[in-house]
Every structure is written in structure tokens, then in C-alpha cells.
Amino acid sequence: MNSGAGQAPAVGVVVARTGRLARLGDPLAYAMELLAPKLRGRLRLVGRDSRSSAEGARRAVRELVEVERARIVVTLAGTEVLPAVADACEEAGVPCLSTTFPWQVYYHGGRRRRWTYHFCWGLDDIAETFADLWEAVGGTERTVGCLWNDGPQGTWSRHREHGFLPAARARGHRLVDPAGYREPAAALDEHVAAFREAGVDVVTSAATGADLGLFRREAARQGLRPRLITCSRWLAYPPAATAPAEQAPQADVGTLVYWTPAHPYRSSLDGMTAAELAEGYERSTGDQWLQPLGLAYALFEVAAHALATAGDPTAPKSVAAALGATRLQTVAGPLDWTSGPVPHIATVRLAGGQWQRGRRHPYELVVTDNRGVDGLPVGGELVPPGADQ
Structure with missing residues (x-):
């Protein structure tokens, strides 16, 4: 078993690499690959495949916590997988950060949240x-x-x-x-x-x-x-x-x-703009950028911030407290857990x-x-359904 002794703190990443959610996992996998060398020495980014299922997600959390000694777990997942990650982290007593799931469903639809934090828009x-x-x-x-x-x-x-x-x-x-x-x-x-x-x-x-x-x-x-x-x-x-x-x-x-290359945001880690992040993704993967890309990158920004500001990054309570105190400008926009609609929640602006x-x-x-996002340009007008484009 890997004790993690002498190593940088580990950020565990539950990411869909197989199954029906694999496409959704692409932006998170890309962000992890891009940031791993930039964060080397400060953090270790270690991933496990959720296999696009709740059971696979729970298994991934167990391995990240027990084998990799993850100090925090992050995920971007679907209707069944994301709650499974959060619940497994609650059971293990390990801080968790997640996104891309309306916050009311996350907050009111699961168990009591002590270790788990989330950022997203609401219903x-x-x-x-x-x-x-x-x-x-x-x-x-x-x-x-x-x-x-x-x-x-x-x-x-x-x-x-x-x-x-x-x-x-x-x-x-x-x-x-x-x-x-x-x-x-x-x-x-x-x-x-x-x-x-x-x-x-x-x-x-x-x-x-x-x-x-x-x-x-x-x-x-x-x-x-x-x-x-x-x-x-x-x-x-x-x-x-x-x-x-x-x-x-x-x-x-x-x-x-909720995120495009035109959004006027920069990463708190490396100053990368939304446009640069999307351009790099398309150049590296050959695929069109996807909206979850910005939020995937922000997961690592917030995790790094929490571990850096925690009084003791090896103590789960300290890391959880740092998450709850986070106010950060990210490539996904401003995130603030100190003034969320409910505890453990930060909101994402929508256009x-x-x-x-x-x-x-x-x-x-x-x-x-664009009325919901300051500085975001309008790109066109609504086209009626069925109109020739």
C-alpha cells in the first residue's frame, strides 16, 4: 500500500474514461493531464475511472483514499455517478469537490453534507x-x-x-x-x-x-x-x-x-484565459471544446487553493474548512463558498x-x-426552430 510518505499531497480524481459518460470525462482528463506537470512538487494528481457507474465511482473513491491517500477528491460526473462519489467521500471522511449538477439536486437529494462541497448553477x-x-x-x-x-x-x-x-x-x-x-x-x-x-x-x-x-x-x-x-x-x-x-x-x-472561450475569465493557477484553454483542448484532442472544460479546470484551481490555505493539509477537517472559506477567481468565473445559497455550495453564473x-x-x-455574465459578448440572435441556418 502506498502510504504517500514524503510525497506531495494527492488530489484524487474520479473521471469517466469508459462507459456512457466517457465523453463527459474528456475535459476532466485533459485538465488533469495539462496541470499535472505544472503542479508537480506541490500536488500529485491521481485518477481512477468511474466506469460511468455508481458502483465504479464508489470503488474509485476507495482506491484513491486507501491506496493513494488522497487529501481531497474531485469529480465531474452524471446523475448517478456524482452523488455516489460524494456519498463515498462522506463515508470515508475525506473532503470532496464536485460540479456540473444542479445544486438543489446535490444538496437536497443526498445525505447530510459534512465533507463534500459543490459548485454549479441551480434549477x-x-x-x-x-x-x-x-x-x-x-x-x-x-x-x-x-x-x-x-x-x-x-x-x-x-x-x-x-x-x-x-x-x-x-x-x-x-x-x-x-x-x-x-x-x-x-x-x-x-x-x-x-x-x-x-x-x-x-x-x-x-x-x-x-x-x-x-x-x-x-x-x-x-x-x-x-x-x-x-x-x-x-x-x-x-x-x-x-x-x-x-x-x-x-x-x-x-x-x-455556463462556459465558452469568450468568457472573460483567467485561471488562478497559471493565468490561462478561457480562450487559451479551449484552443489548447482542440489542438491537443482534435475535438471541439466542451462547456465542462472550464469547470474541470476550476476543480483543480479550488483543490489547490484549499490545500495551500488549509492550516494542516493532512487533516480532513482543516481541508474541509479551507474549502468552505474559499473565495476564488477561476477560469470558470468567481466562486464563493462563503456566500452561497446554502452551506457547502458556490454558484456558477449562467447566460x-x-x-x-x-x-x-x-x-x-x-x-x-448575456445578462447573467458581466463582460460576455453576445454572439447572435435566437433562430426559430426549423429555420434554415
């Missing part, structure tokens, strides 16, 4: 951002159809106290929410019919790309032509390239913008945008509403 922030987009297509009171599943995504979106629903209604919008559907959806014709009957002119969703595509085909068949579709779930990924005659399901869909046909890439994320 209310999603509703406010989407309401800005809805209102941009005309009028302050829309009839909005909710394409929500019967799983965690839909359950928390419709939560009457902590969810998307109360924030959207507070803006004056009427939400039409048929029964949640089981993923993957076999048919969504009843949702389309309910939206038509209610006079829906805007649709909001947290659907997968496949289910969103199914909905759009059925809506076209029944003659439902919403003025705008917003979707929060697949916001990180560019629409898949399809045949020229077929439009990708995410194309022209309004979504959240509104849309996937549109691009010049450098088949589809590019265009900022259409």
Missing part, C-alpha cells in the same frame, strides 16, 4: 435563464410545455419548492406538465397532443438527444410548431453531425451557457444561448442573452 437559475429566452421571442407570459421524464431530471424540475417549476411560474409563465415519460421514450404523441390542446407556444425540456429528436418528429407530424424549444440536459455537447437532409435534434434549441450552424465547427454554441 432556479435554469428557469430564469430559459424565461429570458422565452420572453425574447415575444411576450412576458408564455404557455410553456414541459417535456420532463419520470426520473431525477423530471422529478426535480417539477419540485414545487426547490425546482424549476416555482421559479418559472414566478416570472408569470403558465407551465403545462403532462405525466412524466419513461426513458428512453417509445412515443411522445400524448405530450404533443396535450401541448396542442393547451395552446403551448414554447417547449422546455431536460430530454436526451434521442428523445428530443422523437418529440420534434412527432410535433412536426401533428402540426405543433413551437416558437422556441429550450433544453438543459445536453447543453454540454455539440449536436451530432447528421446527414445533410436531417437536422440534429439539438440544433436551434435554446440552452444554458442563454443556442446551438447554431457554425463556421469552424458544424454547430457552435452562440450566446444570445
